[in-house]
Amino acid sequence: MHVFELTRRLIEIPSLSGGEKAVAEFLADYLSRAGFAVELQEAEANRPNVYARLGEPDVVMSSHTDTVPPYVEFREDEQTIYGRGACDAKGVIAAMVKAAEGLIEAGVSDFGLLFVVGEEAGSAGARAANRVANRSRYLINGEPTESKLALGSKGALRAALKATGRAAHSAYPHLGESAIDKLLDVLGDLRRLDLPTDATLGPSTLNIGLIRGGVATNVVAPEAEAELLFRIVTDAASVKRLFEAAVRGRAEISYSFACDAVFMESLDGFETEVVAFTTDIPLLDGWGKPLLFGPGSILDAHTAHERISKSELLRAVDVYAQMTASLKERIKDSASQH
Numbered sequence: 001m002h003v004f005e006l007t008r009r010l011i012e013i014p015s016l017s018g019g020e021k022a023v024a025e026f027l028a029d030y031l032s033r034a035g036f037a038v039e040l041q042e043a044e045a046n047r048p049n050v051y052a053r054l055g056e057p058d059v060v061m062s063s064h065t066d067t068v069p070p071y072v073e074f075r076e077d078e079q080t081i082y083g084r085g086a087c088d089a090k091g092v093i094a095a096m097v098k099a100a101e102g103l104i105e106a107g108v109s110d111f112g113l114l115f116v117v118g119e120e121a122g123s124a125g126a127r128a129a130n131r132v133a134n135r136s137r138y139l140i141n142g143e144p145t146e147s148k149l150a151l152g153s154k155g156a157l158r159a160a161l162k163a164t165g166r167a168a169h170s171a172y173p174h175l176g177e178s179a180i181d182k183l184l185d186v187l188g189d190l191r192r193l194d195l196p197t198d199a200t201l202g203p204s205t206l207n208i209g210l211i212r213g214g215v216a217t218n219v220v221a222p223e224a225e226a227e228l229l230f231r232i233v234t235d236a237a238s239v240k241r242l243f244e245a246a247v248r249g250r251a252e253i254s255y256s257f258a259c260d261a262v263f264m265e266s267l268d269g270f271e272t273e274v275v276a277f278t279t280d281i282p283l284l285d286g287w288g289k290p291l292l293f294g295p296g297s298i299l300d301a302h303t304a305h306e307r308i309s310k311s312e313l314l315r316a317v318d319v320y321a322q323m324t325a326s327l328k329e330r331i332k333d334s335a336s337q338h
């Protein structure tokens, strides 16, 4: 089956998060015919991950079988394939499967394919897959990166600040305590905060996205709040420490989301980039050092015009095969040095 045909077949099996079974069974069947030992792992009831291996994999290519709603039908023209999952991530899966078939033909063994459920909604598939025993050294994860090798993605820390004062008539401000003044002082200090920078990911940034507080112009404000989002290039815990030290107890802090920055492996000969979206990679740390590469653009993913360029898809088949082969070389080289 040609990679375009395989992409079409995958798109034609709808697989919104929670309904991945039919596409998983199609892949399991296809890959066992191609010569792989295939395991269907129930991540949750009727939601199987697909793990296909040839020998004992030390390099594994992975992506996700689920898509976001709504379903968008397959269509194509000369240059482009359209439909739900075209780039996120059924085109990626098709390219990986064709790369794997090429590797078998070239006599390569000891590699695998892992396709998990639920990346778009809670990552149940990746969590379950991380419990599968394996001796993989590298995980090539596929998401649309415009065919560049992604070296990292920033983490995030979302926090709310609440300052409390004491209301009073504004003609007698000494009788009250302004929560707005307190909050402004804290926010001023936060804007001057020296946040960590990273050579790959660049600076951490802070956006003060929302502030509210006060009662009326003639009342000393009893309450004021702000919501903040840090985009971070280290771990969330160290940014929390800096943040809390700057606030110095002048406002109450609450956190609603935290995730660390993620760093991927590089490979010679690739254009590289930093990506802003999240993937299953942090949850698949039991599968070796991660790389992230895929045809198509994240800007097309999740849209009604989701698409993938046919020439990029063809190129991705070769790239995934080359990446797998060169990582296996790297493993062999490092073994012979020890």
Ligand SMILES: [Zn+2]
Pocket (backbone or CB within 6 Å): 064, 088, 089, 119, 143, 144
């Ligand atoms: Zn995706």
